[in-house]
Amino acid sequence: KAGVTQTPRYLIKTRGQQVTLSCSPISGHRSVSWYQQTPGQGLQFLFEYFSETQRNKGNFPGRFSGRQFSNSRSEMNVSTLELGDSALYLCASSQDPARNTEAFFGQGTRLTVV
């Protein structure tokens, strides 16, 4: 079974631009969540989607948004990029959160804002 796939693996963007990251969950997994990892703030929860609905949102500004498609694939978008948005963005999928199933992570997208 293929794991969680995130594309692209690496991105370099300029301040003020916007970026879209993609995540394909493990087949059969309906929940997708996103995390930001930085040396200073560690791992922080961005948002979680289930059946195309955002169920949970972390404490990030509105520049960070996401969506989930009917095939459970998810995208997150960051608009008006700032230098501080440079981070490893991790996507995780789980089968059925209501049954307390664990999350499996992709390898991440390394975003550098210059």
Add this chain to the structure above:
Amino acid sequence: AQSVAQPEDQVNVAEGNPLTVKCTYSVSGNPYLFWYVQYPNRGLQFLLKYITGDNLVKGSYGFEAEFNKSQTSFHLKKPSALVSDSALYFCATANTGFQKLVFGTGTRLLVSP
């Protein structure tokens, strides 16, 4: 609010010796606790979880964790460390339904030959 704390930034152990990576938790209600490992330039790999039941949880790659309610701890252990275990280890807790993970700051494990 749910939280976990990892008091050690780094743990050093010699290969073949037992290892312990510490984690304490602060949660309301039943604790759902996890350990993940991260290798350089990689995502997080799930090691094990505690939901309920036996206080000793066995996981992947020979790791286990001991849940201690009175000490609010969930320490990760392995009887015999390998050099390949060197990585960054994260303890985490989750809300009911596991929709949101809250991670500790991570502990870097260095296993010397």
